[in-house]
Amino acid sequence: MVKVGVAGYGVIGQRLADGVALQKDMELVGIADLAPTLSIRALREKGMPYDLYLVEGADKAQFDAAGIPYKGSFHDLIGKVDVMLDSSPGGVGAKNKELYEKAGVKAIFQGGEKNSVADVFFHGYANYEKGLGANYLKLTSCNTTGLIRSVDCLDRAYGVDRVAITIIRRAADPGDYHRGLTNALQMDKAPSHQALDLMTIMPHVEATGILVHTPVTHGHIITVVAHGKNGKKITRDMALEAFKTHDRIRVVRLADGFLGNASFFRYARDLGNPRGDMYEIGLWEDSIVESGDNIMYAINIPQESVTIPETMDGIRAAMKMQSDSRSATGETNKYLGLGKWKK
Ligand SMILES: NC(=O)c1ccc[n+]([C@@H]2O[C@H](COP(=O)([O-])OP(=O)(O)OC[C@H]3O[C@@H](n4cnc5c(N)ncnc54)[C@H](O)[C@@H]3O)[C@@H](O)[C@H]2O)c1
Structure with missing residues (x-):
């Protein structure tokens, strides 16, 4: 099982977490965020299906006051995963990358980061093979x-x-x-x-x-x-x-x-x-x-959810789970139920 973490549980991050949880050959280890946002509060009300880790600068007292449990620090989460999906606000991912590099962990960034944050600018169908084994991928917007x-x-x-x-x-x-x-x-x-x-x-x-x-x-x-x-x-x-x-x-x-x-x-x-x-x-x-x-x-x-499948493909490429686009996108599609409307 490939171990995956999500940094930034906002519009994209919560959907990435759900997407990884649906992939039967991946494990979602946890998510990390800075503040007790509405999405984090909703996560608590749902019974904390995903473990939460706090990034540096998070005010623990605010999480405690809202009754939101956390497992540890961002550093702890990074130490437990093979790949981080970084969906923090545009530009923050480049700073988080320093932590990923130190820990020797792969990462996949979203469209708000500069292309220079990654080794490969990635799309699951158009250039999957370029992402094979890469340490840092950036998804298209x-x-x-x-x-x-x-x-x-x-x-x-x-x-x-x-x-x-x-x-x-x-x-x-x-x-x-x-x-x-x-x-x-x-x-x-x-x-x-x-x-x-x-x-x-x-x-x-x-x-x-x-x-x-x-x-x-x-x-x-x-x-x-x-x-x-x-x-x-x-x-x-x-x-x-x-x-x-x-x-x-x-x-x-x-x-x-x-x-x-x-x-x-x-x-x-x-x-x-x-x-x-x-x-x-x-x-x-x-x-x-x-x-x-x-x-x-x-x-x-559908801007909030369209990049989720290609990000799953990115994990498959970076971790060399499949060697070509056709089989990788096929696995992602199977777990996300894509194409089911044709049946
Ligand atoms: N919203 C969209 O429709 C959309 C679509 C495609 C791509 N994107 C890209 O996805 C990325 C995230 O965008 P979003 O719309 O989900 O943002 P968002 O503001 O909804 O979520 C960002 C989350 O990151 C958290 N955060 C702040 N600082 C952090 C840190 N240092 N480490 C970890 N988390 C931190 C915030 O508290 C927030 O929960 C951006 O690169 C954006 O360009 C967004």
Whole structure:
């Protein structure tokens, strides 16, 4: 059993912890955090299914006052694991890395860290093999994770040499107050980092794109225009066939009620998924269109949960649990129940 710890039990960390707990070939040793946040208080009310360790600077008196038990220090947790999943706030992971290095423990960082924090910028489908045995991986951000899933899907099936994307980006996660209440769209400077990140992971694809922030919380939407490699046109039928076979892409139709980002959130809640999470991206069948030699489509990114499967793949790569992407993603998908909607 590979022993795993999670640093930072926030939006991403609590989902990573649940994801690891579902992997039958991994053991979640514990989680670490700094403050008795709402997520930590909810963990206590659930009966502490995961052991808590306190990072340096945590005020123990606050945890004691809230009746939240802890097992020890961050240092203790690091000493018990093979790999740490670091989901502390962006930039903090780079500082935590010094502790991981000292202890000789591998670590996987999330999208808010600089690329330089890791040896490999990682995606479970597009470059799994590069992560094999690596000490430090960094996951792509939520948008890039979902975007690469769909582009890699077409690339593997038919070859892709160029993409252009538009990202309609949610401004905050549900429950965030610190980002303010807004009623405006905001432009980012092009090309968006997701297009540049895609080229880092898939260097054979030329990518560019525009990002627009929107005052919503339930998911991003990305439109993608893709061009087949060597001028080989990808038709609507070809794209649909490839997307339908992918276990991390849920193909949906407007006529069935999937009208937009909020429909996915509602459907996930109706399924009884914890927190209304979806590990898969949504892809509208009705959005797939041809434009000359290009194929165009739109995907929905559930930002809080989409990076969890690829992070599990990252553990598999770093610990050399499987030697190739196909078998590693297959194991992760099996334990997370991905692709089950096709049965
Ligand atoms: N929120 C998203 O939708 C999303 C999506 C993909 C990737 N990410 C990335 O995931 C990472 C975490 O983001 P988040 O949204 O989960 O943040 P968050 O603020 O919800 O959670 C961070 C947690 O880390 C804790 N923390 C603070 N200092 C710490 C320390 N020194 N050591 C350990 N824990 C500490 C905080 O108390 C908090 O519980 C970031 O890199 C972010 O860019 C976020």
